[in-house]
Amino acid sequence: MASNQDLNERSLYLLKSLVERYIHDGQPVGSRALSKDPNLKLSPATIRNVMADLEDMGLIHSPHTSAGRVPTVSGYRLFVNSLLTVKPLESRELDQLQSSLLTESDGPGEVLSKASRLLSDVTQMAGVVTLPRRETIALRHIEFLPMSNTRILVIFVTDDQDVHNKIIHTDRLYSPAELQQAANYLNSMYAGRSLSRIRESILLDMEQNRAQVNQGMIDAVTMAQQTFAQQPKDDYVLTGETNLMGFSELSDMERLKQLFEAFSQKRGVIHLLDQCLQAEGVQIFIGEESGYRAFDHCSLVTSSYSINDEVVGVLGVIGPTRMAYEKVIPFVDVTAKLLGAALNSK
Amino acid sequence: MASNQDLNERSLYLLKSLVERYIHDGQPVGSRALSKDPNLKLSPATIRNVMADLEDMGLIHSPHTSAGRVPTVSGYRLFVNSLLTVKPLESRELDQLQSSLLTESDGPGEVLSKASRLLSDVTQMAGVVTLPRRETIALRHIEFLPMSNTRILVIFVTDDQDVHNKIIHTDRLYSPAELQQAANYLNSMYAGRSLSRIRESILLDMEQNRAQVNQGMIDAVTMAQQTFAQQPKDDYVLTGETNLMGFSELSDMERLKQLFEAFSQKRGVIHLLDQCLQAEGVQIFIGEESGYRAFDHCSLVTSSYSINDEVVGVLGVIGPTRMAYEKVIPFVDVTAKLLGAALNSK
């Protein structure tokens, strides 16, 4: 058994070179090819010895006897963690990013779509952006419109100019006038505050028996919170899925189907992305690391993005394990920062 | 050259039988297999003669010398138009449909999604439903909220309880009070009428120099119309795309990619579906008939659906040319009617 001490500088350089070559041309890399590396004046035989060690350590693996070696998940992991030389963004790409995201115009929804499209267009893989999910969203404006029976259409505008609407069911019948009054009250008294604080506030007022507060107000806030709670916030914008169909490692139809099914179920993907909400900076899942079968042959490069220093969402790129990490990582990083900036300025 | 007179009852029955067999097991059908048909007491040799005629007429086609025959697009077309024996819906399916669609609860958006999901779940192909697009939509409620500079958030509730919102840019700055006033005026005076009629009305009032009408009102309606005009109505709900990955005739990765790209572009698909808006009843595109390369190996079974006798949208099923038309056609038909009914009752 080879110990970690065998991981001297030379073996690491060899691993790095191997991973880079494999990422570049997708073929298993043999000792002969590596021996051509000008920085590495070694014969194929020596390289074979080193590769045997790397294989013992589970960093590379041979598809069959007479093929070269291919990085394993651990190999990629080591590569990404310590060997990678990150390529800074090309200025052309940076320009494209900035001009696309920072033009003040459309609503938040459009900005997210643009970001996702950028991620997929530039990397030629799939781009994903989760909808921003703020802990405390303040009320900007609320409206209750009666529908048939006990159904009420609640329109809820948050202070980030996002419009939510939801049909809710109430226990009793409310008259249009009642609804109007409740909305007016909430709009005039509590705009700018978060829902939970509004609720607290009203309860307090009620205790103190203020005249203008009544059960209706409570109901109204409950409705509003309902609207918000049920809002399908577990959602994301995914673009460029079709790019993934070009990769040979995903050309297996059964695998591809599972992957696309995961995309439309959304649950699993969201759950995976949520794990990146906590983490600072760029987070990477390689192959089976994600824990989701559908992503076994994919890697996920993600970064959280923030509005006003509050982490609200995650964006990233989904592609085959064999991807150009050195370009994707900085790109995801910058995009996340720019998206945050774009949403800040709203 | 064989003339149409050769299309006697026997040849037609043979074609029908051939198409049915091919649809059922996906293999080219040979003369020997067809000779086993109990209603058709003919030797393989005779059947071969008839099949040769059918091939001359371009109704069937042989992939290679020693394979059986496969229907061409014309063959499918003749089959669908005149030979098909439609299978009525199974009561289980009808129950499922009714209970899913006719439960009064959620907004129109959810109903459309449910319809689409039903289409894909039952047929195990892809289901599509275009968003309803009414010629004249009446105003239920409107709200203008100021954002930064000359940007205004318009919230527009139509009488079918659908909420639209859009950020528009105006020429000059409007004060919150102005916006409030405009919205109040529109809501109180014109709720229930269509936008174009509101506009006419206001212009008329202005000519007659009524006191309460001013340029602001005109601007308000213009804004409202803008909101509505720019609304991306060229949209649909598509579900079960992944089902399509199971079909061998779509297993070519390049084709599949084109198909999925068409799905996400949306333009072409919408254009195709629009052609069904005019038509009464179920409309079918078989293979290349659609005119879109991406759909060359697909068939599309569609039907328009109506709200209050006004045709507003199209729904349908997308699958391989080799699909069970006799089941899909009645299913699409019924679903369209039920969806109309479900939306009517709102």
Next chain:
DNA sequence: TGCTGGCACTCTCTTGTTTAGAGTGCTAAC
């Protein structure tokens, strides 16, 4: 005239075999 049995033919698909090429592991020598 229309149907049928027979037969030669064609094409695909599968299987087995061979060969070239690539890459390895091991060993002995430097």
Next chain:
DNA sequence: GTTAGCACTCTAAACAAGAGAGTGCCAGCA
């Protein structure tokens, strides 16, 4: 510790052969 050499293994491509399916056509029969 490094290297050259060599036997070995495995894949991929090319080729051959045979089985199977289905056809077209022809001659004979009702």
